[in-house]
Amino acid sequence: MKKNRISTKIKLIGILFFILMTSIITTTIYLNKKNEKDALIINIAGKQRMLSQNITKNIFYLYQNKEASFSELENSTTEFIYNLNSLKDGNQLSGIMKAPTDDIAKQLMKVEILWESFYKNINEFKQLNQKNDSFTNLSLKKLIDTIYITNPILLKEIDNLVSMYTNHSEEKSTQLKYIQYFFALLLILLITYSFFELKTMEEHAKKFLEESKKVIEQNINEPLTPIKIEGENEIVEATQTINHFINKINSVMTYSASAIEQSKNASLKLEELTDEFDKVINELTNSNDLSKQLNRSEDIVIQSQEYLINSTKRLQELKNELDKILQTCNSVKSS
Known part of the structure; x- marks a missing residue:
């Protein structure tokens, strides 16, 4: 299964957190501004009621007090018309x-139609109220009744x-609150x-640190066991790097041990050959020429043996150096 990088996960979480917080803040600001505007509109609409009552009260008062x-x-x-x-x-x-909805627009049209009729009566009242005759007074009384x-x-x-x-404002506010709750829920989930x-x-x-410590604690005389661990890409890459180093160490140790073993076997074989040559030389002491040739062969064998012994020592020194490296790792771990 493919793992994401740690940095990618952290960036993704940070971006989502920023988006959700921005959405919540933006929604809250918008809701507050909307409530202010709705409150203003509702206040104006409510004021129309007060103005219509005030107009009617003034008409009745002017009817009684013509001066x-x-x-x-x-x-x-004027204020009613403006609003x-x-x-x-x-x-x-x-x-x-x-008007935000068709229903409100239709209701405004209905109010406007009633107002036009009411406003016509107001203008007619202002004209009739300035006159003072029996016919005008009769018409004025009918107008007041109307x-x-x-x-x-x-x-x-x-x-x-x-x-x-009011209902429209409450519905919109409720919807925005649900959106806020949704964003808040997403934030909690995030x-x-x-x-x-x-x-x-x-x-x-x-787990990576524990497995790394186990590698250091392994027996230096045995091949090191590679780390097996699953995780994010950074963990996997670090594990692969350590395993690559472990494989190289195991390969060198295996090669050096094999070479040392082969050198020892070769030395033993040469010793056996030397002993056989000594026996042959003892049996052929009467032949001077043959003795010389055999002596030369013996010298060659001895030189070869010395060369193999030196090679064995060098390989042994290489193995000792590798052992020192592992011992140093153990010392670092212990400290």
């Missing part, structure tokens, strides 16, 4: 978007509009995953 000022009525009417247009078409200055009847209808539709804005991954990396590293 009173129309300024408050004018201000309330209604802002809700319907949006207002960049106030940061208000136009305003008294139509105002509750307008108030009811404005209440419905406020409720629709933290849990990171904990187990780091725990696994730690276990692989500990």
Whole structure:
């Protein structure tokens, strides 16, 4: 099974953690700003109810007090129209978007139709209230009755509009909160995953150190056993490097031991040949020429024997040096 690199896992966990934290923070900021805008819109929609009531109250007051000022009525009417247009078409200055749903847009249209009729009655009242004759007074009384009847209808539709804005805001806020919960859950899962991954990396590293110590503690007179361990790519690469070094040491030790053994066998064979030559020489002492040839052969054999003995010593020295290396490793491990 292919293992990922430790650095790759750490980078991946870091990137995912950054993305989730950024998503949670961004969602929270967006939710707060949205709540502020929704609160502003709901406040404006609710204010329309207060303005319509204030307009009706002023009409009734002006009807009873014809000399009173129309300024408050004018201000309330102007503000109602401004707010209604802002809700319907949006207002960049106030940061208000136009109707977010078709249902709210239809409700705004219904309020606007009722308002147009109500506004027509307001203008007619302002004209009639300045006159003072019996016919005008009769018409004015009928108009007041009409305003008294139509105002509750307008108030009811404005209440419905406020409720629709409130419900829409709550639904959006709930959706955003669910998204926040989802990101938070992913973050918890990522933290849990990171904990187990780091725990696994730690276990692989500990196992690698334990196996490395076992190599140092092995008998120097026997071939070293390679490390067998699974883990991340860095652990595998380090294991392969150590195993390559172990194989080289085993190869050199095997070769030196074999060469020493062969040299010893060759020396023994030469000793046997020397003894046989000595016997032959003793038997052929009467032949001077043959004796000379045999002496020369004996010298050659002795020289060959000395050469093999020297080779054996050098190979033995090589083996001793390798043993010293392993002993040094053991000393380092003990310290």
